[in-house]
Amino acid sequence: MPAEGIVGEVRxxxxxxxxxxxxxxxLGRLLHEAIVRLGGxxxxxxxxxxxxxxxxxxxxxxxxxxxxxxxxxxxxxGEEGDPRHLEWVLRESAEVVRSRPPLVIAQTRHGFVCASxxxxxxxxxxxxxxxxxxxxxxxxxxxxxxxxxxxxGATVGVIVSDSFGRAWRQGTTDVALGCAGIAPIRDLRxxxxxxxxxxxxxxxxxxxxxxxxAELVMGKAAGIPAAIVRGVDAVGEGSAVELVMPRDRDxxx
Amino acid sequence: MPAEGIVGEVRxxxxxxxxxxxxxxxLGRLLHEAIVRLGGxxxxxxxxxxxxxxxxxxxxxxxxxxxxxxxxxxxxxGEEGDPRHLEWVLRESAEVVRSRPPLVIAQTRHGFVCASxxxxxxxxxxxxxxxxxxxxxxxxxxxxxxxxxxxxGATVGVIVSDSFGRAWRQGTTDVALGCAGIAPIRDLRxxxxxxxxxxxxxxxxxxxxxxxxAELVMGKAAGIPAAIVRGVDAVGEGSAVELVMPRDRDxxx
Numbered sequence: 001m002p003a004e005g006i007v008g009e010v011r012x013x014x015x016x017x018x019x020x021x022x023x024x025x026x027l028g029r030l031l032h033e034a035i036v037r038l039g040g041x042x043x044x045x046x047x048x049x050x051x052x053x054x055x056x057x058x059x060x061x062x063x064x065x066x067x068x069x070x071x072x073x074x075x076x077x078g079e080e081g082d083p084r085h086l087e088w089v090l091r092e093s094a095e096v097v098r099s100r101p102p103l104v105i106a107q108t109r110h111g112f113v114c115a116s117x118x119x120x121x122x123x124x125x126x127x128x129x130x131x132x133x134x135x136x137x138x139x140x141x142x143x144x145x146x147x148x149x150x151x152x153g154a155t156v157g158v159i160v161s162d163s164f165g166r167a168w169r170q171g172t173t174d175v176a177l178g179c180a181g182i183a184p185i186r187d188l189r190x191x192x193x194x195x196x197x198x199x200x201x202x203x204x205x206x207x208x209x210x211x212x213x214a215e216l217v218m219g220k221a222a223g224i225p226a227a228i229v230r231g232v233d234a235v236g237e238g239s240a241v242e243l244v245m246p247r248d249r250d251x252x253x
Numbered sequence: 254m255p256a257e258g259i260v261g262e263v264r265x266x267x268x269x270x271x272x273x274x275x276x277x278x279x280l281g282r283l284l285h286e287a288i289v290r291l292g293g294x295x296x297x298x299x300x301x302x303x304x305x306x307x308x309x310x311x312x313x314x315x316x317x318x319x320x321x322x323x324x325x326x327x328x329x330x331g332e333e334g335d336p337r338h339l340e341w342v343l344r345e346s347a348e349v350v351r352s353r354p355p356l357v358i359a360q361t362r363h364g365f366v367c368a369s370x371x372x373x374x375x376x377x378x379x380x381x382x383x384x385x386x387x388x389x390x391x392x393x394x395x396x397x398x399x400x401x402x403x404x405x406g407a408t409v410g411v412i413v414s415d416s417f418g419r420a421w422r423q424g425t426t427d428v429a430l431g432c433a434g435i436a437p438i439r440d441l442r443x444x445x446x447x448x449x450x451x452x453x454x455x456x457x458x459x460x461x462x463x464x465x466x467a468e469l470v471m472g473k474a475a476g477i478p479a480a481i482v483r484g485v486d487a488v489g490e491g492s493a494v495e496l497v498m499p500r501d502r503d504x505x506x
Contacts, residue, residue, distance in 0.1 A: 006291060010265040010469050038259060098504040105504060113421035163457070167420040167505040168366035168498050171438045171458030173465065175422070185424045204416070204468065205424030212426065213466035215457070216263050216485050232469050245421050251351040251358060252420040252505060 008231070013038060014217040015047075015226040021056040028147025031226055038228070041154035046229045047144070048214035051162040051177055052120070052131050053225035054140045060132040062088060077102050085121065088130050092117035097253065108133060111244040112177065113253075114164045134160065137178025138239045145180040157182035157234055161211035167252060174215035176207035176240045183236025184208075184243050205243055206234050261484070266291060267470040268300075268479040276312040281400025284479055291481070294407035299482045300397070301467035304415040304430055305373070305384050306478035307393045313385040315341060330355050338374065341383050345370035350506065361386060364497040365430065366506075367417045387413065390431025391492045398433040410435035410487055414464035420505060427468035429460035429493045436489025437461075437496050458496055459487050 015034045021027065031049070035041060055061065069083035073090055077083040081102025090096075093106035097113055106117040110133070118133035134140045141158040149155055160178035165171075176184060184207035214227035247253060268287045274280065284302070288294060308314065322336035326343055330336040334355025343349075346359035350366055359370040363386070371386035387393045394411040402408055413431035418424075429437060437460035467480035500506060 006264075006266050008267045008269070008470060010466070011259075012263040012265070012466070013259050014261045016261070100504060103504075163455075166458075168503060169428070169458065169461070169496050170498050171456045171461070171496065173426070173458050173461050202416075203424045205419075205422065205426050206469070208422070208424070208426050209465035209469050212462035213263070213265070213469060216459070216462055216466060216482075217261060229469075243422050243424065245423050250421060251353060251356075 010213070010229065010231040012213050012217050013228040013230065014224045015228065016224055018053075018225055021053055021225070023057065023059040023061070025057045026147070027053060027057045028144050029151060031144070032148055032151040034226075035228065036152070041148075041152060041156055041228070042230055043155075044157075044230070044233060044235060045154070046157040046159060046182060046210055046232060046234055047148070047226060048159045048161050048174075048211055048218075048229060049141075049144065049226045050218060051118070051133060051137070051160050054134050054137070054144075054160050054178075055131045058134055058140065060134060061129050062132060064088075064128050064130065067091070075101070076104055085116075085119065085130065088132070089116045089119045092119050092132055110137065110177070111241055112164075113244075114162075118162060118177075133162070133177065138180065138241070139178070141178040141180035141240075155181065159207055159211055159214075160240070161214060163215070173208075174211040174218075175205075176211045176243060179207050179238065179240045181237070182207060182210075182234040183238045184240055185238070186234075206232070207240065207243060210234065263466070263482065263484040265466050265470050266481040266483065267477045268481065269477055271306075271478055274306055274309040274478070276310065276314070278310045279400070280306060280310045281397050282404060284397070285401055285404040287479075288481065289405070294401075294405060294409055294481070295483055296408075297410075297483070297486060297488060298407070299410040299412060299435060299463055299485060299487055300401070300479060301412045301414050301427075301464055301471075301482060302394075302397065302479045303471060304371070304386060304390070304413050307387050307390070307397075307413050307431075308384045311387055311393065313387060314382050315385060317341075317381045317383065320344070328354070329357055338369075338372070338383065341385070342369045342372045345372050345385055363390065363430070364494055365417075366497075367415075371415060371430075386415070386430065391433065391494070392431070394431040394433035394493075408434065412460055412464055412467075413493075414467060416468070426461075427464040427471075428458075429464045429496060432460050432491065432493045434490070435460060435463075435487040436491045437493055438491070439487075459485070460493065460496060463487065 064084040069087040073087040078101025098105040137160040163172040188202040317337040322340040326340035331354025390413040416425040441455040
């Protein structure tokens, strides 16, 4: 049974006990079963799932050995990098934004700007493999949401999260790559603050704050691929692509 | 009494019922009293306090009328901005990183890169006033931590938070400007992930994720200036300046 809470509090609940995820696994069922053990979903819950879990069940794991590095990949790898890794990064990139070999900041085809176009070696299945981002993280979130509704009857929000670095700040925070059933941005423009001023330029990236809050219980090293965030009113519609700064408003491209 | 929780869960608890804050107010006492009404602190709690609350009690509220705008401020204001506002932004800036009048992205003297060097009109005390960032947010966090310990005996972590925009992404998320009694970055370099790989480049900006989680219950419009985050092991020492990317590693300066 869910515990009684303090009025207005938010709870972030780790979802444990999932097996190692294989290509084609029914992630919706595995999450549903784990969440039944936690007492089930409540109305308004947001389920945050690590990108890597999604990518694994969607077959987005590739072998370093499967590519022949281009000249450009060799350049970007420099002395320290693996040119085959950089070749996969280039294949996943729409554009290289900055590079300092072997570090590459790239824009993915989805529009996200991040290190290595999201291509990651840690937590991959065995040495010599890489995990790529899902092809369409919003669609991944949608499918998971539908599967969970089918199995449990619950209508939840779903976020696909990943750890991104930031310009000017050290360390990563988790952000939303995909979402379903939630409004990723809370737009306060035109509303009044506590002393009656009109807030003219306030849009809060709620989906990114939800992803970051979930990271606090998931942890890269802990093998917890999902969390429930309970108590935030984020119900709505929208795509995580809304979180990408449009090019014509972007001062850093 | 605190409610019984799910193992490993994190709770984010809004701190309500504070009065409008005046210059010189004993914010530590006001927070202590509000938190007693919530059942008191628990070991390991992190108290996140909005920068604006700190700035108000530290007298960092200024009048637009108190400055004569320079030529540079007039240029940065363009057609739409208030040159007096931009003059305050310049006074708070160590360097202008980008501008598109009247928008300015600047580095503050603390090292933070953010819109308007953190100078903000919303929620200021009356029309014609601006709120500046605290002079030393780490010191503000330290003082608050000491005052709370004095009044309650509790040893807590404290974060001073503010809403920052991000390069490439829409919407703000709350981040840490100051901290006391916590390690702002969790360094996983050299540790192993769930399948035994060594994580070579993983530093998590836990203080920023804590600030973002707190924002989920604070809300700009709701007049809740603080939140407790319970259940995250972030105890340690450190300065929020550790969250600033060193210039020699910064690809975006």
